[in-house]
Amino acid sequence: MTTVPRFWREIPQRYNLIGTKCKVCGRVYFPPREVCPYCRRKSLENMEKIKLSGKGTLYSYTIIHTPPSKFEGQAPYAVGIVELEEGPRITSQIVDCELDKIKIGMKVEAVFRKIQEDGDTGAIYYGFKFKPVENESER
Numbered sequence: 001m002t003t004v005p006r007f008w009r010e011i012p013q014r015y016n017l018i019g020t021k022c023k024v025c026g027r028v029y030f031p032p033r034e035v036c037p038y039c040r041r042k043s044l045e046n047m048e049k050i051k052l053s054g055k056g057t058l059y060s061y062t063i064i065h066t067p068p069s070k071f072e073g074q075a076p077y078a079v080g081i082v083e084l085e086e087g088p089r090i091t092s093q094i095v096d097c098e099l100d101k102i103k104i105g106m107k108v109e110a111v112f113r114k115i116q117e118d119g120d121t122g123a124i125y126y127g128f129k130f131k132p133v134e135n136e137s138e139r
């Protein structure tokens with residue numbers, strides 16, 4: 001009953017938010033891309049991995065009332081587009097916030113959370129979600 005779930009061994013590689021940055025134009029991509037769509041031909045050898053801060057601003061959001069079946073039981077919940085400090089936009093669930101307190105433009109940060117449980121295999125998947133930055137005055 002107390003065996004260590006496999007996911008704990010997978011976390012170190014997945015815990016950091018890793019994107020890629022084009023050394024030519026400086027654009028940052030998440031999820032990582034191998035080729036910069038702006039400087040296509042040159043960029044293949046010019047993409048470098050960078051660790052993203054995980055901090056950003058809520059660009060827009062939607063409240064989901066009728067989720068896909070694998071997310072049943074979680075509705076209603078908010079899915080937002082977060083614009084990271086480094087530039088890329090990520091679609092992510094917004095957590096740790098009353099739905100009516102969610103505001104476009106609020107500061108958010110990435111947290112590592114359970115995404116879903118596979119009822120058939122018992123597997124639990126983890127990934128990033130975003131939550132409001134609580135102590136904004138301390139930043």
Ligand SMILES: [Zn+2]
Pocket residue numbers: 022023024025026027036037038039043
């Ligand atoms: Zn580029």
